[in-house]
Amino acid sequence: MNFADLVxxxxIKVLAGVSSKKRLMHDVADLASSAYGIDASLAVEALMERESLGPTGVGHGVALPHARISDIPEVAGTFILLEKPVDFEAVDRQPVDLIFGLFAPTDAGVEHLKALALVSRTLREAQVCKKLRANPDPATLYTILTEPHSVQAA
Structure with a gap:
């Protein structure tokens, strides 16, 4: 599995002026809706339900909100770069500006976990994050995300 399979x-979008974590969840869901036809209201509900189990802000300005949704054919990802970081209740209490949303079918099983691991490993790499933050163009962001990365196994 690689990023080109996920997103x-x-x-991919660059956003300015996101005011809250809740607003950001709506933006992630809206992007999934426009890119993949996922029902935005179901996506927001699923993301918020997952978030209630524990924050998906993993530290260093990165958040990986994810949810399982019925009636989607395969694992699908969204990526948002925020021009101004927003509080996300991350584990390190730092605001986030790199958000990779991941949606999986309810019966995806190991595919969902593989996708989450790939995203997590890649966005743990400081050089990848630095490149993403330095390039506020969606086409460039896509190229950075989908180029081969030398990431360590989890």
Missing amino acids: KPTA
């Missing part, structure tokens, strides 16, 4: 160019 398509239309599922």
Whole structure:
């Protein structure tokens, strides 16, 4: 599995002026809706339900909100770069500006976990995050995400 399997160019966005974690969840869901046809209201509900189990802000300005949704054919990802970081209740209490949303079918099983591991390993790499933050163009962000990375196994 690689990033090109998870995210398509239309599922990448740069946003300014996101005011809260809740607003950001709506933006992630709206992007999934426009890129993959996922029902935005179901996506927000699933993301918020998952978030209630524990924050998905993993530290160093990165958040990986994810949810399982019925009626989607395969694992699908969205990526948002925020021009101004927002509080996300991350484990290190730092605001986030790199958000990779992941949606999986309810019966995805190991595919969902493989996708989450791939995203997590990649966005743990300081050089990858630095490149993403330095390039506020969706096409460039897609290229950075989908290029081969030398990430360590989890």
